[in-house]
Amino acid sequence: xPRITLLTDFGSADGYVVAMKGAIVSIAPDSYIDDxxxxxxxxxxxxxxxxxxxxxxxxxxxxxxxxxxxxxVGSERRGLALEAEDRFLVGPDNGVFxxxxxxxxxxxxxxxxxxxxxxPTISDTFxxxxxxxxxxxxxxxxxxLELLGPVMDDPVRLEWPEPRRDxxxxxxxxxxxxxYGNLITNIPADWCERGxxxxxxxRGAPILRTYSDAAQGQLVALIGxxxxxxxxxxxxxxxxxxxxxxxxxxxxxx
Amino acid sequence: xPRITLLTDFGSADGYVVAMKGAIVSIAPDSYIDDxxxxxxxxxxxxxxxxxxxxxxxxxxxxxxxxxxxxxVGSERRGLALEAEDRFLVGPDNGVFxxxxxxxxxxxxxxxxxxxxxxPTISDTFxxxxxxxxxxxxxxxxxxLELLGPVMDDPVRLEWPEPRRDxxxxxxxxxxxxxYGNLITNIPADWCERGxxxxxxxRGAPILRTYSDAAQGQLVALIGxxxxxxxxxxxxxxxxxxxxxxxxxxxxxx
Amino acid sequence: xPRITLLTDFGSADGYVVAMKGAIVSIAPDSYIDDxxxxxxxxxxxxxxxxxxxxxxxxxxxxxxxxxxxxxVGSERRGLALEAEDRFLVGPDNGVFxxxxxxxxxxxxxxxxxxxxxxPTISDTFxxxxxxxxxxxxxxxxxxLELLGPVMDDPVRLEWPEPRRDxxxxxxxxxxxxxYGNLITNIPADWCERGxxxxxxxRGAPILRTYSDAAQGQLVALIGxxxxxxxxxxxxxxxxxxxxxxxxxxxxxx
Numbered sequence: 001x002p003r004i005t006l007l008t009d010f011g012s013a014d015g016y017v018v019a020m021k022g023a024i025v026s027i028a029p030d031s032y033i034d035d036x037x038x039x040x041x042x043x044x045x046x047x048x049x050x051x052x053x054x055x056x057x058x059x060x061x062x063x064x065x066x067x068x069x070x071x072x073v074g075s076e077r078r079g080l081a082l083e084a085e086d087r088f089l090v091g092p093d094n095g096v097f098x099x100x101x102x103x104x105x106x107x108x109x110x111x112x113x114x115x116x117x118x119x120p121t122i123s124d125t126f127x128x129x130x131x132x133x134x135x136x137x138x139x140x141x142x143x144x145l146e147l148l149g150p151v152m153d154d155p156v157r158l159e160w161p162e163p164r165r166d167x168x169x170x171x172x173x174x175x176x177x178x179x180y181g182n183l184i185t186n187i188p189a190d191w192c193e194r195g196x197x198x199x200x201x202x203r204g205a206p207i208l209r210t211y212s213d214a215a216q217g218q219l220v221a222l223i224g225x226x227x228x229x230x231x232x233x234x235x236x237x238x239x240x241x242x243x244x245x246x247x248x249x250x251x252x253x254x
Numbered sequence: 255x256p257r258i259t260l261l262t263d264f265g266s267a268d269g270y271v272v273a274m275k276g277a278i279v280s281i282a283p284d285s286y287i288d289d290x291x292x293x294x295x296x297x298x299x300x301x302x303x304x305x306x307x308x309x310x311x312x313x314x315x316x317x318x319x320x321x322x323x324x325x326x327v328g329s330e331r332r333g334l335a336l337e338a339e340d341r342f343l344v345g346p347d348n349g350v351f352x353x354x355x356x357x358x359x360x361x362x363x364x365x366x367x368x369x370x371x372x373x374p375t376i377s378d379t380f381x382x383x384x385x386x387x388x389x390x391x392x393x394x395x396x397x398x399l400e401l402l403g404p405v406m407d408d409p410v411r412l413e414w415p416e417p418r419r420d421x422x423x424x425x426x427x428x429x430x431x432x433x434y435g436n437l438i439t440n441i442p443a444d445w446c447e448r449g450x451x452x453x454x455x456x457r458g459a460p461i462l463r464t465y466s467d468a469a470q471g472q473l474v475a476l477i478g479x480x481x482x483x484x485x486x487x488x489x490x491x492x493x494x495x496x497x498x499x500x501x502x503x504x505x506x507x508x
Numbered sequence: 509x510p511r512i513t514l515l516t517d518f519g520s521a522d523g524y525v526v527a528m529k530g531a532i533v534s535i536a537p538d539s540y541i542d543d544x545x546x547x548x549x550x551x552x553x554x555x556x557x558x559x560x561x562x563x564x565x566x567x568x569x570x571x572x573x574x575x576x577x578x579x580x581v582g583s584e585r586r587g588l589a590l591e592a593e594d595r596f597l598v599g600p601d602n603g604v605f606x607x608x609x610x611x612x613x614x615x616x617x618x619x620x621x622x623x624x625x626x627x628p629t630i631s632d633t634f635x636x637x638x639x640x641x642x643x644x645x646x647x648x649x650x651x652x653l654e655l656l657g658p659v660m661d662d663p664v665r666l667e668w669p670e671p672r673r674d675x676x677x678x679x680x681x682x683x684x685x686x687x688y689g690n691l692i693t694n695i696p697a698d699w700c701e702r703g704x705x706x707x708x709x710x711r712g713a714p715i716l717r718t719y720s721d722a723a724q725g726q727l728v729a730l731i732g733x734x735x736x737x738x739x740x741x742x743x744x745x746x747x748x749x750x751x752x753x754x755x756x757x758x759x760x761x762x
Contacts, residue, residue, distance in 0.1 A: 003533060005526060011293060011433035012266070012520070015305030018259060018290035019479075022312030025257060025288075029314060033288060034533075034541060036526035039519060042434050043489060051523030058530030058637075060537060071489060074464025124464040126479035129312075179519035180550050210582025210632040225527075225634035235551060235579060265547065265687035266520070269559030272513060272544035273733075276566030279511060279542075283568060287542060296688050297743060325743060328718025378718040380733035383566075 001028070002062040002140050007036035007051055008128065009044060009069045016126070020068070020133040023119065027137035036065075043071035045095050046246065049158055050176045050184070052089075053099035053226060061086035066136045067096045068128035079112035079131055080155055081145050088145075090136045092127070095158035102160065113149035163187045169253040172229070174200070177245050181237025185250045187229040192221070192252065199251045200231050201242035207252075211235075255282070256316040256394050261290035261305060262382065263298060263323045270380070274322070274387040277373065281391035290319075297325035299349050300500065303412055304430045304438070306343075307353035307480060315340035320390045321350045322382035333366035333385055334409055335399050342399075344390045346381070349412035356414065367403035417441045424506040426483075428454070431499050435491025439504045441483040446475070446506065453505045454485055455496035461506075465489075509536070510570040510648050515544035515559060516636065517552060517577045524634070528576070528641040531627065535645035544573075551579035553603050554754065557666055558684045558692070560597075561607035561734060569594035574644045575604045576636035587620035587639055588663055589653050596653075598644045600635070603666035610668065621657035671695045677761040680737075682708075685753050689745025693758045695737040700729070700760065707759045708739050709750035719743075 004024060010016035021033050036055065040047050048069040056065050070092040082089040082097060084104035089097055093111075101107055112118075112131060117138045119130040135148060163172035163186050172187040183200070197204045198221040205219040207229070214220040214234040219241065224230035231238045231250065239245060258278060264270035275287050290309065294301050302323040310319050324346045336343040336351060338358035343351055347365075355361055366372075366385060371392045373384040389402060417426035417440050426441040437454070451458045452475040459473040461483070468474040468488040473495065478484035485492045485504065493499060512532060518524035529541050544563065548555050556577040564573050578600045590597040590605060592612035597605055601619075609615060620626075620639060625646045627638040643656060671680035671694050680695040691708070705712045706729040713727040715737075722728040722742040727749065732738035739746045739758065747753060 005529075007523070007526070012289075012291045013293040013295070013301065013305070014432045015261070015291055015308035016432075016479075018261070018288060018305075019309040019312055021259075021288045022309045022317075025317075026312060026314050032286070032540070034526060034529045035289060035520075035543060037520045037523055039521040041521070047521065051521070051526075054523035055527040055530045058527055058534060060534050063530075063533075072466055075466030077466075123477070123479045125476060125484075129479060178522045178524075212580055212583030222633060223631070225524075225631045225637065230633075266543075266545045267547040267549070267555065267559070268686045269515070269545055269562035270686075270733075272515070272542060272559075273563045273566055275513075275542045276563045276571075279571075280566060280568050286540070289543060326720055329720030377731070377733045379730060379738075383733065 001030040001032065002064060003032045003034055003059060004064045004066060004136055004140055005034045005036045005059065007048060007067045008038050009040040009042050010038050012038055016128065019129045023129050023133035024137040027134055028140045031137065031140055040069055043069065045069050046158060047176060048096045049098040052096060056087055056089065056100055057085060059087060064088040064090060064136045064139050066132055067091035068132055069096055070094065070127060073127050074124040078152070079127065080109055080152065081112060081135060081139065081148050082107055082109045083145055088139050090132050090139065093156050095156045097155060098158040098160065101155060101157055108145065109152045109155045110145040111149040111152045114147060117143065117148055161186050163191065169251055172250045174244060174246050174248040174250060177239040181233065181239035182224065183231040183238045183244065184224055184226065185229045185231065187250065187252065189223045189227045189229065192223065192229050196252055198231060199253065200248060201244045203242065205231060255284040255286065256318060257286045257288055257313060258318045258320060258390055258394055259288045259290045259313065261302060261321045262292050263294040263296050264292050266292055270382065273383045277383050277387035278391040281388055282394045285391065285394055294323055297323065299323050300412060301430060302350045303352040306350060310341055310343065310354055311339065313341060318342040318344060318390045318393050320386055321345035322386055323350055324348065324381060327381050328378040332406070333381065334406065335364045335366060335389060335393065335402050337362050337399055342393050344386050344393065347410050349410045351409060352412040352414065355409060355411055362399065363406045363409045364399040365403040365406045368401060371397065371402055415440050417445065422507060426504045428498060428500050428502040428504060431493040435487065435493035436478065437485040437492045437498065438478055438480065439483045439485065441504065441506065443477045443481045443483065446477065446483050450506055452485060453507065454502060455498045457496065459485060509538040509540065510572060511540045511542055511567060512572045512574060512644055512648055513542045513544045513567065515556060515575045516546050517548040517550050518546050520546055524636065527637045531637050531641035532645040535642055536648045539645065539648055548577055551577065553577055554666060555684060556604045557606040560604060564595055564597065564608055565593065567595060572596040572598060572644045572647050574640055575599035576640055577604055578602065578635060581635050582632040587635065588660065589618045589620060589643060589647065589656050591616050591653055596647050598640050598647065601664050603664045605663060606666040606668065609663060609665055616653065617660045617663045618653040619657040619660045622655060625651065625656055669694050671699065677759055680758045682752060682754050682756040682758060685747040689741065689747035690732065691739040691746045691752065692732055692734065693737045693739065695758065695760065697731045697735045697737065700731065700737050704760055706739060707761065708756060709752045711750065713739060
C-alpha cells in the first residue's frame with residue numbers, strides 16, 4: 001500500500017486534518033498516512049509550495065502527496081492530480097505545485113472532474129475532505145489519473161523571482177522565512193562563493209559553512225538544505241533581528 | 255488491525271501524546287495510529303466535542319477514537335468506552351462525546367472499571383497514558399466492551415444551545431471559533447435561506463455560498479462543513495474582527 | 509517492521525519533519541512512523557531529553573527513537589546510535605539522551621561514522637534528513653550498530669541538578685515547564701510527604717493528590733507522571749502565575 005502525505009494550513013485544533021484522514025481510510029483502509037505539516041499560515045500558498053519542495057521527491061515512487069492550502073475553495077479554481085517522476089500529487093490548482101512543476105523531468109496533470117471519485121455530497125468550504133482526500137485514496141488504490149478528468153496543460157505556477165547577476169554583484173530576494181527565522185533566498189548555492197559578503201536589511205553577513213562557524217547572535221549566510229542561500233542568526237532569528245520577510249532584497253558582493 | 259485516532263490538548267512539545275502511543279503499541283503492536291489534533295486549548299472539552307464530531311463517523315467500522323481532554327483527571331469522573339455505529343470511542347466521561355451521543359443511531363456505553371486492562375501502575379495526573387491508551391489498545395485487539403466494566407446509562411452531555419425560531423427571525427449563538435477565526439454557530443444549514451442577513455456583534459452579513467463569493471475582508475455567513483452556519487471574514491478572521499467568541503448571539507432576519 | 513518515532517524542534521510549518529519521513533521511507537518502506545513532538549523550543553536540548561524520558565521505554569523492543577534537536581548541526585559534535593534495553597535511539601551527541609543514559613540498565617553507544625548509511629550528499633544544516641533519518645531506517649531494516657561506527661564510551665550528558673536534603677527541608681529546582689505551565693521539579697515522588705508545604709517564587713503550596721483536589725486557580729504541588737514533584741495551578745498556569753521557569757529554586761519543608 002503506498003503512502004499518502006498531508007500538507008495543510010488546518011492547524012491542530014479543529015479536526016479538519018483528521019476528517020481528511022477518515023475520508024482517506026474509508027476508501028483505502030490500509031493506507032499509511034504521514035502528516036507533512038499543518039501549521040502553515042492560513043492561505044500561505046507560497047509557503048506550501050516551498051514546504052512540498054522539501055520532500056515530494058524524497059518519498060518513493062507511488063507515494064501520493066496531498067496539499068490543501070486552498071483559500072479559493074468553492075470558487076472556479078480547478079482541482080488537480082499530477083504524476084511527477086512516479087509520485088502522485090493532489091490538491092487545488094493555485095500554485096502549490098509550482099516547484100514540482102519546475103523541478104520534475106516529466107509531469108502530467110489532470111483536472112479533477114469525475115465526480116464518482118469525490119464524496120457523495122460536496123461542501124462548498126471543505127474540498128480537502130470531500131474531493132482531495134477521496135481522490136488521493138482512489139489513486140492509492142490504483143485508479144489511473146486518466147479516469148479522474150481530462151489532461152490539463154497549464155497548471156498554475158507562482159511567479160518565482162529569478163536572481164540576477166550584474167558584473168560581480170548578485171541581486172536576489174527573500175522567498176520565505178522558516179520557523180527558526182531563517183530567511184531563505186532565491187539565490188542558488190552555486191552562485192555563492194566563500195569570502196563574499198551578503199547584504200540584507202542594511203546589514204552585512206559573511207557566507208559560512210554552518211551555524212557553528214558563527215558566534216552566538218551573529219548574522220550569517222549559508223547554504224540551506226534546499227540548495228538555496230539562507231540568512232540566519234546563530235541561536236536566534238534573522239527574521240526578527242532584521243524585521244524583514246518574503247520579498248526583502250538581498251545582494252551579494254565583494 | 256483497526257485504526258486508533260488520538261485527540262488531546264497535550265500540544266506537541268512535551269512527549270505526552272507519544273507516551274500514549276507507546277502505551278498503545280506495547281499492547282497492540284501493529285496499530286495504525288492517526289493523530290487527530292493536539293493543540294486544543296487546555297481543558298477545552300467543548301472544542302474537543304466539536305472536533306470529534308468532524309470525523310468520528312468518517313472512519314470505517316472498528317476504528318477506536320481516543321479523546322483525552324481531561325481537566326478532571328484523578329477525580330471521581332468516570333472513564334468511558336462507547337460503541338456507536340460500529341466505531342469505538344474511549345475517554346473521560348466529561349462531555350467530549352456529546353455530539354456522538356446526539357448523532358449516533360445506536361450507542362452503548364461502558365464505565366471503565368476493570369483494572370486488568372489498565373497499566374499496572376496508574377498515576378493521578380495522566381490517565382491518557384495509564385488508562386485510556388491501554389483500554390483503546392485492548393479494544394483494538396478485540397476485547398469486548400462488556401469486559402471493561404458495567405453498562406452506563408447516563409454519560410455526560412454538554413448542554414447544546416438549541417437555536418430558536420420566532421416568526422421570521424432566528425436566534426442562535428456562536429458555539430466555537432476555529433483556527434481561521436470562523437465563528438461556528440448552532441444554526442443548521444436548512445434554517446438558512448439565501449437573501450436573508452445575519453447579525454452578529456452589531457454587524458450584518460449576507461449568506462453566501464463560499465468564501466470566494468465575498469470581497470477581500472468582507473464579513474459573510476455561509477454553511478460550514480459540519481452543516482452549521484458559520485460567520486467568516488474572507489482572507490481574515492471573523493473572531494478577531496468582531497472580537498467575539500463562543501456564546502455570542504447571532505440572529506438571522508430579513 | 510519496527511516503529512520509528514521522531515522528536516524534533518522543527519515545528520509544523522516548513523516540511524522539515526516530513527523530509528525526514530521521506531528519507532526514512534525511501535530506505536525502510538514499510539515503517540510505521542510515529543510523530544513524538546515537533547514544537548519544542550528551537551534548540552531546547554533539555555526539553556527534548558525530558559520529553560524522550562516520557563516514552564522511550566514505553567515502546568516495545570526494537571523501536572527506533574530518533575531525536576533531532578540539534579543546534580550544533582554541521583559542527584564537530586558527533587552523531588550517535590544507542591541500544592538501551594532493546595530499544596534503539598539515534599541523534600546528535602549533545603545531551604538529548606541524558607535520561608536514557610541515567611535510567612537504562614544496559615546501554616551501548618556507537619558513533620556514526622560509516623558514510624554508506626548516510627544520504628549520498630550531506631548538507632551542513634540538516635543532518636536530520638541526511639544522517640539521522642537514513643541511519644534510523646537502516647537500523648529498522650536490521651543493520652547492527654557495530655556497522656555504523658565505533659563504540660563510544662562517553663556520550664554527552666546534561667548536568668542533572670540533584671535535589672538536596674538538609675535536616676527536615678528539601679531543596680530542589682524547576683527543570684522544565686510544560687505546555688500547561690506545570691513546573692516540573694527534580695524532587696522525586698518518594699521524597700514528598702503529604703502534609704508538608706512546597707515553597708516556590710515566594711509562595712507556598714500544599715502537596716495534593718491530583719488537580720481536582722485543589723480549588724480553581726489554587727497553587728498546588730503534586731506527583732507528576734514522570735514520578736517527579738510538579739507545581740501547578742488548577743485550570744491555570746503555574747509558570748505564568750509565578751513568572752518562573754527552569755532553574756527556579758523549590759523548597760519543601762514543614
